[in-house]
Amino acid sequence: MDDGLLFTYVILLQVMRARSFADAGCFSHRRVHGEFLVPGRWSNRPVPRTEWQEWGNLGLGRLGDPGWEDRSGTETSRPSAAIRSPSPSPSPSPSPSLVLVLVLVLVLVRRGSSTEGTHVTTGDTGGGSRRVALVTGSSRGLGSAIVRRLAEDGMAVVVNGPPGDAQARVVARSVRDSGGIADALLADVTDERQVAELVTAVTTTLGPIDVLVLNATGPQPEAPLTDVTWADHLAQLEFFVKSPVLLGRLVIEQMRAGGFGRIIQIDSEVAHRPPPGRSAYATAKNAQIGLTLSWARELAPDGITVNTVAPGFIPVERHADVTAGIRSAYRASVPAGRMGTADDVAHAVSFLASEGAGFITGQRIVVDGGRSLGT
Structure with missing residues (x-):
């Protein structure tokens, strides 16, 4: 009683x-x-x-x-x-x-x-507490849309950006102004010490991390294959393999202790449909997919799911220089007849982070309006 x-x-x-x-x-x-x-x-x-x-x-x-x-x-x-x-x-x-x-x-x-224990929203654990979600690289672009959606789902969210990123605090404030729970914690998620401090800060401020969304990315230069150096490959692997490994080693133990976890990696349609000049990026993204599959198999017995969401070309702030002609040509290749939005990606992440997605793991959801089906 x-x-x-x-x-x-x-x-x-x-x-x-x-x-x-x-x-x-x-x-x-x-x-x-x-x-x-x-x-x-x-x-x-x-x-x-x-x-x-x-x-x-x-x-x-x-x-x-x-x-x-x-x-x-x-x-x-x-x-x-x-x-x-x-x-x-x-x-x-x-x-x-x-x-x-x-x-x-x-x-x-x-x-x-009589309603105790039901899950009214995605982030509600049923006992009055909230799931805690850390979204890396969430001060702008896809990440900011994802963090806002998870906050709407009832989760306490952490907005992350690199040190000195004032925009992270702006996003966190907008979540709080909308009635959500949010904090902005800055850290370079490719640096082992800063990652450890980030996880400790999240746990101290909001509690153990239940949902980890790996969205952080760095510069994505394009170059012909013969001009791409090993350093260029390592620069991409820093974000898409090293960062998930650093965070995963710390967060997975928290998830195991709680018997619940959702890890969602944001990859890209480029992984399986690489255009010329994107070899380093496409290689790192495929490594990220391999990491996801291996984690999914190993962590399933612990109640932890691991999946990826692969967006098509979703114009955000960093695509401001993409010409109207390129956008129009891409739109013409999308069977759905429109460009995707950051909210389209956020909806997919919201589902995979939910209580109801507990039997879905090791999957890759492509959010591209059917473009990957071909013409």
Whole structure:
């Protein structure tokens, strides 16, 4: 039985007891002092006079000893000696309206308790707490749309950007202004020390991480194959393999301890449809997909799912220089007849992060309006 329901039952019991004692002329309701009920527990705390007088007016005196009065004259201390009232005056029985109100409270509490444990929103754990989501690279672009959507789903979200990124705080503030719970924590997610500090800060501020969305990316230069150096490959692997590994090693243990976890990597249609000049990027993205598949197989017994979302070309801030001609040509290749939006990607992430997606792991959801189907 939950605390609220127990509390209401005891109130009803005490009202009935108060009525029986009043009918027998046993005590006055106005100045009894002792242990009082608070929701869900008994309290032996000192009670100010005004408070215990109000409780006394409801007939709720010290449990099991309703015939004592306080004559100490103190406001907050319990009387050193309780003196039985020599001539207790009978008090009126509780009014029918009071009993009716308490019965209605009981009905409402019972109704509320019947929904305990249901998941109203994606981020609701059913016990009143929220899932905690860390979205890397979420100060702008796809990441900011994802973090806003997860906040709408009821999660407490962490907006992440590199050190010095003031936009992360702007996004977090907008989430809070909309009624969500958000914090902005800056860190270079390719740096091992900063990653450790980030995870510690999230855990301290909001709690263990339940949902990890790996969206951070760096520059994506294009170059002919013969001009691409090993350093160019390593630069892409830093974000799409090293960063997930650094974060995963710390976050997975938290997820295992909680018996729940959602890891979602943001990859790209480029992984399987690489245009010329994107060899380093496409190679790193395929490594990211391989990482996802291996993690999914190993973590499934722990209640942790690992999936990827692969967007097509979704114009965001960093695509401001893409010409109208290129956009038009791409749109013509999309069977859905339009360009994708950041919200389209956020919806897919929201689903994979939800309680209901617990039997889906090791999958790659392509968000491209059917472009990958070919013409």
